[in-house]
Amino acid sequence: MTPEERAYAAARREGGSAQPDAVRRLSWLRIAGFIVLLVAGSAAVVGFRTASHSARVAAPVSSFMPYVDVTATPQYAFEDASKAISANLVLGFVVSSKANACEPSWGASYSLDQAASTMDLDRRIARLRQRGGQVMVSFGGAANSELAIGCADTGNLAAAYRAVVDRYSVNAVDLDIEGTDASSSDVSTRRAEAIRSLQLARERSGHRLAVWLTLPVTPSGLTASGQAVLAAMLRAKVELAGVNAMTMDYGNSLDGQSLAGANRSALTAVAGQLVDAYRVAGVHLSSAQAWQRVGATPMIGQNDVAAERFGLEDAKSLLVFAQTHHLRRLSMWSVNRDQACGPNYANVSIVSVNCSGIDQKTAAFTRIFVPFTAGQVTPAIAPSTAVDSGAPAPVATQIVDDPATSPYAIWNPTLPYAQGTKIVWRHNVYQAKWWTQGDQPDTPVTSAFETPWTLIGPVLPGEHPQPTPTLSAGTYPAWSATTTYRAGARVLYDGIGYQAKWFTQGEVPGLVVSDPGQTPWQLIKHS
Template sequence: MRHLSTRSRITLGIATAVAAASAFAVNAQAAPGDAPAKKTEAAAPSGMNGPYLYLGWGNPPDAAQFLQETGNTQLTMAFILAQGGCTPAWDGQRPLKGGQDEQTINAVKEAGGDITPSFGGWSGNKLEEACGSAEELAAAYQEVIDAYGLKSIDIDIESTAVESEEVRQRTVDALKIVQGDNADVKIYLTFGTTPAGPNANGEDLIKKGAEAGLDAAWAVMPFDYSDGTTDMVAATKSSVDGLKDVVKGAYGISDEEAYQKVGFSSMNGVTDVEGESVAAADFQQMVDYAKEHKLARVSFWAVNRDRPCEGGGEASASCSGIDQGTWEFSKILAGYQG
């Protein structure tokens, strides 16, 4: 998984994204005189169906209004990185408290919704690498959990982080500590895949998790294939089937149980690989497949892109590059309740 415009590949780069965040800052509170956002109750387990929202680029929508318009009750917010040493911060720059990120989280909660912070991604200074021990990494995760009273976290482990056996082990060990201290916090690990399922790094990560007794949900990103794959529905199903087989073997559980511990995060519209794209109809088939197997997580990158490009232009940080309705993927995902 090498390309920069995906969920984990921040097109503008971290430095530029931080500047863009200021330009595209989200006013998460309703404007004076506006009707208050409709409150909804999150029916699905925390993190099960939250699409990715990134405040760093792509003209992000008002989060509370987005929930009201789409029927979604969850959002996955990206990305928490290291701000020097082992200190967690949004994009490695913005503090956990007092800024637009907390403002957005508060607005989502006020609207009856739920958020799942995503740690890591492709770019930037990752906590999983910056923290010197599992104990320090667990403390960084705990700081974020405590800051927002979280019910779930997503570890988007990619690039050099997932490629390092030391980092893979540190991440699993840290999450095991977190789980011991937060029995009710759901843990998701998200990573790249081949059309046949996880590569050797992903397989080892799952094996380490099983050996540690980590009760987590494992999600692959079935896009940005480098082998000419164009049938994204078939490739998503085969990727998740392969993931299920690895989890089944590692945990010694049944097919049915393994499907309920896995999931996927797609990419809406044109991806980073020439000739590869996911249409709304494709995503609907993916969600139907998830319903069939009761997958633990379904998501996509990103809300920012879940709208057509003005004048039929090319895909960018703020549009998908395909013929679709505004928030069409999000509305499909809202229908997934496990």
């Protein structure tokens, strides 16, 4: 179970529970409540949890889950353990596609299918899980249009959210609500009803869905619009994992405060606002329970507000505060930016999606925040039977790749592979970092620089070979051994399109050569 799943389960057990001594003094209420439950039947099981339930307060759970800007270029290899120190990540952002407001897309640039084919997103998520990590998907963000804005039908909106949840098999989602349109009353109501509908559907199928609200704050806490978004969720009886405060871009509200001081003030205020919001919804939260529904997300380095720069000391201060008050979640925007910009970046006061704008070592912020994760169980390592019991060592099972279920060609030690080529080896997909021949993709190495292959992720269930793009006769002139072709010329050979990289004559397109860089022909991937 992931930290978010455990946190969600704990929140459900707490249910806004009363304090132990108060429940003992009012035990007759528990008896009355039991009678009511007998009359109401099973409907109460899925109802909104109230203060009259369990008095036991669960041990605090915390998790560090930084954001990844999935569509930023160059692509951040979050699945690569050598680059992404944190294995638990929030992937952003899913928004409406440009063509259909009810169709989810990544950054309005990739449909879910396009993200799988162009960015290999599904496989990379599977690889992250292979190494013990988990993902949460974030809807919304500052750019583009959050699904609830344009998708006016609640049923279609719920289906759009569910398509993403089902596609990536996630048990937790993040709703990043920014801007006037995203926080309007009708949009907030529609979003809340759709999310509650999805939660109920998941419960009926035996699954849970933890829901986080990510909202802007000032040093005084949630803005009026943020409080309204929260209230709409509680009115719809959405079971929230918590509210994640965007401790960034304070602007004029900072009013002379340091960022560290503003963060402390904002988070303290949010905890109090949660108590008030739940009280209005008929649920009592203790102070400890409120803090366990609070998250914090700073924008590392240079913020969008030119005068605000969240430095390494600010990060250390926030970590101590989060640990002291037992916040449930700590994030940051974003791991893509967790590095210095370098000497070729002209103006560090201009925010970059790929660097922080301050002097730092790569992954410095991540290393500061990683210790925040707590409440996780480290699996025990079973002793070797060959050493401890004298039993013979188990015989390794030979892994055989099936061309019929492999999305790419199976690695062949006799063939050369150009940079960027993807192959399958032992049920995993690898990509060549440079030209290579004879280098087995899974040969053990001590450093990533020692292998020409990058592990992308496992072969996914239901995959099959990608068809070679064949073209109709006449799409391009048929290749001729006697014709002289110049760079850019296109031909058709055995139904496949090729384009000349340079001057050539008599060299057959698609012919396997010792060095793919030496062939004058390249495959046309689309007409």
